[in-house]
Amino acid sequence: MKRVRTGERILRLLSWMRPWRCVHYVGATVFGILLGYRIVGPRFDLTRSVIAAVAVFFNFQGMVVLNNLIDSAIDRVSGKKTPLSEGAVTERVYAVWGFSLSSVGAVAALFISYPAFLIVIAAHVTSFVYSSPPFRLKRFFPVNTLFIALSTYLAMMFGYSIHGLTKTFMSFPPRLTLLFMIVFTLSLCFKDRLDYRGDSEGGVYTLFTLLGERKGSIVSGILVCASYCSVPLILGYPALFFAAVPAGALSFFFLTRNPFREEPIFIVYFLFADVFIFTLWRNIELVLPKI
Amino acid sequence: MKADRSPLSPFRRFILSQESRPVTLAQGSLAFASVVLARNFAESILEGDQVLGFTPLIRNSFYSFFDHFFLFYLSTFLWLVLVLSLITNEEVKRVARLSLLFSPIILVVPIIDIVLSKGTGYKLGYLEGMSQVIPAVQFFDLKGQILQITWGQRIELFSVCCFATLYVWLKRTSLIRSLAAFVLAYLVLFIHGLPQILTEIPKAFGFDHGVRAIMGGGLVDVDSQNYALFMLLLCMPAALALLWRSDRLLLRGLGIGFRRGRCWAAAVPCILGIALGYLAFNEHYRMTFLNPYNYLAFGAATGAFVLASVRSRNRKAVLFAVTSCTLLSVNVGWACLLLALSAFASARLKKALPLLFFFSVAGGFSVFGQHDTLTLLLPGGLYRVRAFAVYRQGREQFIQKDWENARKLYEEALARGVADHELYERLAESYVNLGLLDRAIPLFEKAIATSRNDPESYLGLGGIHLARGDLAATMRVYDRAIENRVLPDRFYLEKGRIYFRAGDFGRAKGSLRRAALMGAKKDLLYQSLADLAFFSADYEEAFRLYEKVLFYKPRSGMAYNGMANIHHVEGKYAQALDLYLKALELTPDDPSILNNTGAAYLETGRIEEAYRLVSKALAIYPMMAEAHYNMGRIFELVGAREEAVRSYRNALEVNPDVMGAREALEGLGETPP
Numbered sequence: 023m024k025r026v027r028t029g030e031r032i033l034r035l036l037s038w039m040r041p042w043r044c045v046h047y048v049g050a051t052v053f054g055i056l057l058g059y060r061i062v063g064p065r066f067d068l069t070r071s072v073i074a075a076v077a078v079f080f081n082f083q084g085m086v087v088l089n090n091l092i093d094s095a096i097d098r099v100s101g102k103k104t105p106l107s108e109g110a111v112t113e114r115v116y117a118v119w120g121f122s123l124s125s126v127g128a129v130a131a132l133f134i135s136y137p138a139f140l141i142v143i144a145a146h147v148t149s150f151v152y153s154s155p156p157f158r159l160k161r162f163f164p165v166n167t168l169f170i171a172l173s174t175y176l177a178m179m180f181g182y183s184i185h186g187l188t189k190t191f192m193s194f195p196p197r198l199t200l201l202f203m204i205v206f207t208l209s210l211c212f213k214d215r216l217d218y219r220g221d222s223e224g225g226v227y228t229l230f231t232l233l234g235e236r237k238g239s240i241v242s243g244i245l246v247c248a249s250y251c252s253v254p255l256i257l258g259y260p261a262l263f264f265a266a267v268p269a270g271a272l273s274f275f276f277l278t279r280n281p282f283r284e285e286p287i288f289i290v291y292f293l294f295a296d297v298f299i300f301t302l303w304r305n306i307e308l309v310l311p312k313i
Numbered sequence: 314m315k316a317d318r319s320p321l322s323p324f325r326r327f328i329l330s331q332e333s334r335p336v337t338l339a340q341g342s343l344a345f346a347s348v349v350l351a352r353n354f355a356e357s358i359l360e361g362d363q364v365l366g367f368t369p370l371i372r373n374s375f376y377s378f379f380d381h382f383f384l385f386y387l388s389t390f391l392w393l394v395l396v397l398s399l400i401t402n403e404e405v406k407r408v409a410r411l412s413l414l415f416s417p418i419i420l421v422v423p424i425i426d427i428v429l430s431k432g433t434g435y436k437l438g439y440l441e442g443m444s445q446v447i448p449a450v451q452f453f454d455l456k457g458q459i460l461q462i463t464w465g466q467r468i469e470l471f472s473v474c475c476f477a478t479l480y481v482w483l484k485r486t487s488l489i490r491s492l493a494a495f496v497l498a499y500l501v502l503f504i505h506g507l508p509q510i511l512t513e514i515p516k517a518f519g520f521d522h523g524v525r526a527i528m529g530g531g532l533v534d535v536d537s538q539n540y541a542l543f544m545l546l547l548c549m550p551a552a553l554a555l556l557w558r559s560d561r562l563l564l565r566g567l568g569i570g571f572r573r574g575r576c577w578a579a580a581v582p583c584i585l586g587i588a589l590g591y592l593a594f595n596e597h598y599r600m601t602f603l604n605p606y607n608y609l610a611f612g613a614a615t616g617a618f619v620l621a622s623v624r625s626r627n628r629k630a631v632l633f634a635v636t637s638c639t640l641l642s643v644n645v646g647w648a649c650l651l652l653a654l655s656a657f658a659s660a661r662l663k664k665a666l667p668l669l670f671f672f673s674v675a676g677g678f679s680v681f682g683q684h685d686t687l688t689l690l691l692p693g694g695l696y697r698v699r700a701f702a703v704y705r706q707g708r709e710q711f712i713q714k715d716w717e718n719a720r721k722l723y724e725e726a727l728a729r730g731v732a733d734h735e736l737y738e739r740l741a742e743s744y745v746n747l748g749l750l751d752r753a754i755p756l757f758e759k760a761i762a763t764s765r766n767d768p769e770s771y772l773g774l775g776g777i778h779l780a781r782g783d784l785a786a787t788m789r790v791y792d793r794a795i796e797n798r799v800l801p802d803r804f805y806l807e808k809g810r811i812y813f814r815a816g817d818f819g820r821a822k823g824s825l826r827r828a829a830l831m832g833a834k835k836d837l838l839y840q841s842l843a844d845l846a847f848f849s850a851d852y853e854e855a856f857r858l859y860e861k862v863l864f865y866k867p868r869s870g871m872a873y874n875g876m877a878n879i880h881h882v883e884g885k886y887a888q889a890l891d892l893y894l895k896a897l898e899l900t901p902d903d904p905s906i907l908n909n910t911g912a913a914y915l916e917t918g919r920i921e922e923a924y925r926l927v928s929k930a931l932a933i934y935p936m937m938a939e940a941h942y943n944m945g946r947i948f949e950l951v952g953a954r955e956e957a958v959r960s961y962r963n964a965l966e967v968n969p970d971v972m973g974a975r976e977a978l979e980g981l982g983e984t985p986p
Binding site for chain 1: 334335336340341343344347348350351354357358374375378410413414417798799800801802829830831832833834
């Protein structure tokens with residue numbers, strides 16, 4: 023392998039940061055921060071908010087590294103571009119890189135609070151159990167998407183925890199917990215479409231390896247559509263159907279289209295998330311406990 | 314060969330396939346740690362304020378989260394693997410791989426418990442003394458009410474025993490071996506659940522004093538450290554036995570590293586350091602040898618420095634030595650950890666025996682000196698030793714509720730320059746319990762200024778103002794706690810109670826709503842709402858809400874107390890008494906329930922019982938104006954006029970607005986203060 027400078031190597035590594043998924047996790051954290059501010063108020067701690075977003079970025083990148091390290095063989099088969107499959111770094115350097123990212127993320131979380139640090143630890147536990155043997159839960163559908171949903175939920179809780187509540191989880195609206203776990207478990211199965219070939223070879227059971235690429239696309243499209251439509255139902259706010267139905271239909275279309283590209287699906291998701299956050303901001307009582 | 318056609322053959326095939334899957338030691342260790350952390354995490358978030366909990370007191374929960382529970386499960390796991398590998402005569406690695414796959418069973422405890430407790434969780438303590446240990450043997454008596462064991466734990470234990478039995482049956486098809494596996498698995502778990510059994514040792518030798526102080530009164534700082542020490546020393550023999558069965562090379566590597574001279578060079582100075590600590594402290598702190606956990610600390614410190622002295626070329630052996638040395642020393646204290654790691658580094662240097670000697674002496678001394686070790690070893694340290702020892706002794710008296718001695722010792726420590734949040738808070742609490750409220754206030758303020766995130770200081774300070782009837786001052790204290798984000802749900806609940814005590818039901822409801830937003834437990838929330846309905850004389854609604862509390866927490870003494878209060882104000886004294894007694898059975902040490910039951914006895918003419926209970930209430934909480942008033946009524950009924958007058962005056966002194974005391978004094982021809 024050609025010798026490269028450390029700075030250049032870091033830049034190369036950063037170019038594989040999986041931007042869409044990164045926005046998804048950082049966005050979940052920002053949502054948690056905003057929700058906490060709306061519920062708990064009245065102070066908004068900008069410094070902690072920025073640290074939280076940065077910490078999630080680093081931690082997510084650390085988890086991606088772990089996953090890539092373990093899946094390097096599968097990724098080569100799928101043709102997935104990772105620093106390892108491209109031969110940009112050695113496994114050892116990549117492992118050190120991942121450990122450094124996770125450590126920075128964990129220390130940043132510790133700056134926020136002890137509960138925030140524990141949430142980061144929980145997220146790493148989730149990531150390890152998901153990716154690595156002996157459990158390697160990513161092999162089993164729908165446990166794999168359930169764990170991705172759990173990671174998203176933890177990212178959100180991380181944002182929520184910056185408000186310094188001692189009972190972070192107990193104070194999080196239970197209706198939103200239910201909503202996010204259902205919605206993300208249903209919808210996030212679409213992410214496996216690009217890894218179809220590698221997953222088949224590696225014995226990973228996803229919707230696509232179980233049903234085949236075509237049928238899998240249709241079923242995952244239906245699930246994504248159903249997840250959008252379940253948002254107004256769980257929230258008890260029918261007006262949101264005006265955004266959920268088009269978002270679901272568009273996602274179905276993009277998911278079943280050939281050649282498959284995931285970017286439009288993420289764009290639709292982010293647009294719907296904006297509408298959702300705006301709706302919730304205006305109608306926060308929808309999720310608050312009634313006494 | 315004949316094919317296995319029995320119905321168990323798929324299970325056998327599964328076991329074989331899983332046992333032979335390649336899992337590295339690092340992956341296995343991380344997977345195990347992940348499972349335990351996931352369990353701790355689930356317990357913290359689901360059961361809120363249980364032993365772990367997302368408490369703002371990092372120091373207390375840190376050891377529980379990352380050390381105590383982890384070592385508990387590690388030790389259990391190692392012993393179980395050892396037992397199974399011995400019974401089946403199977404390779405350790407294969408048994409360990411399969412046991413690891415079964416380990417997520419420990420996640421059932423928080424999940425089952427939160428479901429069965431309808432979201433309220435259980436607040437558990439450890440078994441204390443033989444009186445609680447013996448009923449715990451009835452683990453499988455499903456009708457038995459064992460307070461210290463939840464259904465989640467029962468299911469966990471039963472599953473582990475079943476796993477052991479089934480595994481042995483599938484491996485060896487021997488009924489005797491399978492039953493032995495069941496019994497041994499049960500014993501392994503049972504023994505691990507009894508760290509407090511050590512407290513029985515001094516009792517057996519006739520030393521009753523100090524037994525109650527076993528945990529907080531030990532040499533280490535946090536209770537979880539003591540438990541972790543117990544677990545750590547429990548898992549050491551299992552780890553060594555497993556190594557003996559699986560990797561003798563590693564053990565030999567360690568053995569070669571244990572060069573006798575170097576080993577003594579670490580062990581002897583460490584014991585010397587312990588002796589030095591003992592000599593320095595013993596004059597002021599005489600409890601050292603009465604606390605069995607202290608022996609564990611001595612053993613752990615010595616073991617840590619012996620392991621720190623190992624020099625081996627076998628990398629695995631070095632890893633094993635440094636891990637064990639870290640685990641042993643961190644449970645003795647952070648100072649011991651730093652010194653042990655320094656000793657480890659110095660043992661690698663040539664001609665560094667003097668360094669190893671110094672670190673080992675200091676490490677031994679750190680069992681007593683804890684985080685002040687180095688300052689105590691400096692010139693002039695003896696003066697600080699005295700202050701430090703007096704402080705520790707004060708803590709011990711405090712835990713034993715000997716308020717007067719605790720006060721004296723804490724005052725001396727304070728005069729000798731100890732400035733610590735815990736000291737301020739506990740001295741203040743001692744003052745409160747001795748009725749010296751004015752002295753307690755500035756100390757609580759200092760405690761809050763030193764550590765803003767300890768709820769106890771706010772509650773103590775608020776409690777003084779509340780006992781004096783100064784609701785505005787109490788509110789200000791609770792607002793500060795909320796502002797500092799210290800258990801805001803708890804303080805909003807408290808605020809709600811104060812508002813409805815002041816008759817401001819609108820604000821009371823607002824506070825309770827905020828408490829609900831901040832994650833207050835359902836039972837506590839409904840308890841407050843029920844109390845609110847009670848104070849607004851809506852007895853029907855109050856009764857309904859108390860029943861709701863019982864739905865969420867069937868063993869809530871406060872709910873029965875509330876229902877009894879309703880009967881009491883309606884004049885149904887016999888029914889009230891029944892419910893008070895039920896409340897008392899569930900919460901025997903609650904002063905308000907004791908006082909209320911005493912009052913109910915008084916109404917039914919049973920003065921002796923009333924006296925007994927009200928006296929107990931006052932012994933637990935001398936600042937209860939209502940109990941002083943009831944005591945006055947008791948004295949009045951038996952014709953002890955002087956005592957009655959004194960009790961009424963006491964009631965008015967604590968709270969000038971206490972109901973009935975002023976009129977009672979006037980009725981006795983006395984002028985109220």
